Amino acid sequence: NAGVTQTPKFQVLKTGQSMTLQCAQDMNHEYMSWYRQDPGMGLRLIHYSVGAGITDQGEVPNGYNVSRSTTEDFPLRLLSAAPSQTSVYFCASSPDAAGNTIYFGEGSWLTVV
């Protein structure tokens, strides 16, 4: 049982490049989400999904797209990377959105130069 798996773990991008952070979970969780973590600012919600085919914006969605074609996968796309998107990204999943334990992936360290 792998839990929540994120790839890549480290990535350096040039300004303007696009890329996709992959996230997969094998716990059959309906709820998945993406957070970014910046020093002194906690974890801020980018996008979330309550089930396959359903996505919604979180607190800081600009510059990011998501899709949820299957229950297992929830990729995060950076459309045109900017230095302000340098951050640590965490994918998370939970059985549902009603107040259950959220499990985090190991994180993806992204640097945009």
Next chain:
Amino acid sequence: GENVEQHPSTLSVQEGDSAVIKCTYSDSASNYFPWYKQELGKRPQLIIDIRSNVGEKKDQRIAVTLNKTAKHFSLHITETQPEDSAVYFCAANDYKLSFGAGTTVTVRA
């Protein structure tokens, strides 16, 4: 949306003393309040949580209290040990989980 404020931002305690971290939230619909511990370079890990129908919950040296009327909840760590040094985050769930900014706890030996 939900707004979670967390205090203090840093906390230094002597080994064996207690540590208290306080959070407030804005949305009265929030009904689930977890606490996470994050060590350097690691993912956040759940250490304790409390639901809105409970006022207090304890797990060994860790306890959480919730005051729904005042919209605040607190984490209490007793008999602190060096391995308690980490960043702690509170969160509130009103259908999506919103986090406080974190408290860096340092336990001095």
